[in-house]
Amino acid sequence: MDATHRDPSRNPLRARMSASAGALAAVPIVLGYFPYAFAFGILARQVGLTLEQTLFMSLIVYAGSSQILALGMLQAGQAIASIVAATFLFNLRFFLMSASLAPHIPEWSFWKRTLLGSQVADESFALLSSAFAREKPMARYAFAVYGTTYLAWSLFSVLGFLASGFVPDVRAWGLDYALPAVFVGLLICLIQDRIGMVVALFSAVAAVAVHLGGFQQSSLMVPAMLGALLGASLESWTGSSPSPS
Amino acid sequence: MDRILTLTLLMALVTALPRLLPMWFLPGRRLPSALSAWLRFIPVAVIAAILGTQLFVKEGDLFLSRSNLYLWAAFPTFAVGVWKRNLALTVVTGIGSLALIRHLI
Numbered sequence: 001m002d003a004t005h006r007d008p009s010r011n012p013l014r015a016r017m018s019a020s021a022g023a024l025a026a027v028p029i030v031l032g033y034f035p036y037a038f039a040f041g042i043l044a045r046q047v048g049l050t051l052e053q054t055l056f057m058s059l060i061v062y063a064g065s066s067q068i069l070a071l072g073m074l075q076a077g078q079a080i081a082s083i084v085a086a087t088f089l090f091n092l093r094f095f096l097m098s099a100s101l102a103p104h105i106p107e108w109s110f111w112k113r114t115l116l117g118s119q120v121a122d123e124s125f126a127l128l129s130s131a132f133a134r135e136k137p138m139a140r141y142a143f144a145v146y147g148t149t150y151l152a153w154s155l156f157s158v159l160g161f162l163a164s165g166f167v168p169d170v171r172a173w174g175l176d177y178a179l180p181a182v183f184v185g186l187l188i189c190l191i192q193d194r195i196g197m198v199v200a201l202f203s204a205v206a207a208v209a210v211h212l213g214g215f216q217q218s219s220l221m222v223p224a225m226l227g228a229l230l231g232a233s234l235e236s237w238t239g240s241s242p243s244p245s
Numbered sequence: 246m247d248r249i250l251t252l253t254l255l256m257a258l259v260t261a262l263p264r265l266l267p268m269w270f271l272p273g274r275r276l277p278s279a280l281s282a283w284l285r286f287i288p289v290a291v292i293a294a295i296l297g298t299q300l301f302v303k304e305g306d307l308f309l310s311r312s313n314l315y316l317w318a319a320f321p322t323f324a325v326g327v328w329k330r331n332l333a334l335t336v337v338t339g340i341g342s343l344a345l346i347r348h349l350i
Contacts, residue, residue: 035336035337053249057253060253060254061257061260063260069295080248080255083252084252084255084256087260088259093284094260095263095266096281097264098264098268099267110269114265118264118265173340173344174318174342174343177340177342177343178336178339180300180318181318181338183292183295183296184319184326184335184339186288187292188323188335189330190288196286199286199290200292200293203291203294204297206294207295211298211305214305223290223297224287227294228283228284229283231282231283231286231289232279232282236282
């Protein structure tokens with residue numbers, strides 16, 4: 001996602017997995033979080049959350065896309081159960097990320113493993129898995145990456161909330177497009193082959209069809225589950241071996 | 246209990262479980278391959294499903310029109326995303342494109 005990450009030969013982690021190296025490596029993630037957490041804060045206020053509720057959600061959920069998704073669903077008047085189910089499905093991907101980090105740290109204590117798992121997110125996962133593949137995993141490095149991104153996410157959420165008083169029309173700034181743009185960026189990063197592209201097209205078309213069919217509440221989960229099933233089936237039929245994520 | 250508080254606590258719970266369970270119970274073990282293949286496609290499928298409805302649906306109807314600014318802004322956003330493969334730059338392009346389009350119209 002960033003220059004440091006793309007070019008291993010210039011990677012500062014290579015030299016030392018210190019806490020300061022971790023914080024430094026997290027800087028591009030922090031920059032990427034800014035418009036995103038800021039938009040979350042603004043939207044939270046528009047949807048009617050208080051500052052405390054906004055901060056609390058960022059602190060204990062800490063999963064950006066699903067937080068914005070939840071706000072959108074709240075605004076659309078969806079039931080709490082639907083929002084929670086969508087959040088669960090949306091964040092199921094953390095299971096795979098956590099499962100792929102776990103084998104690197106068999107000797108870590110229960111609480112260190114719990115802390116490492118509790119903050120698994122797309123961007124920090126990408127950074128940590130590349131670091132763990134190269135060097136012996138160092139807790140202080142990992143927790144410096146986490147601490148930096150976690151604080152940035154919460155701080156920017158609050159700033160966005162506070163700024164929304166001064167930015168009366170978010171639409172003029174185009175900030176209402178932060179979420180679609182984040183999804184475009186994540187989708188491009190996640191599509192690794194033709195099967196991924198087929199899954200994306202199928203899921204998008206199915207979601208629109210289900211939505212237009214009047215089933216707004218299941219327009220996310222059902223198409224996504226079917227799309228993933230299509231991907232897994234295509235993969236086993238074509239016998240293509242996926243790269244471990 | 247307050248509705249938002251209930252929602253936030255439940256969201257935290259269902260988000261923490263997938264993050265923590267592998268850390269607790271899966272040290273070095275492997276998932277059944279069919280399940281892991283299905284889970285691997287979940288992010289692409291979920292994100293594409295959301296993006297599809299965000300770009301093509303408005304107020305419950307198919308929104309294919311010149312006035313669908315979200316769709317227009319998607320072109321530069323996709324282009325920069327594919328070209329640069331950088332999340333931050335893609336987000337800034339999307340926001341900037343939409344703001345620009347709105348100011349031009």
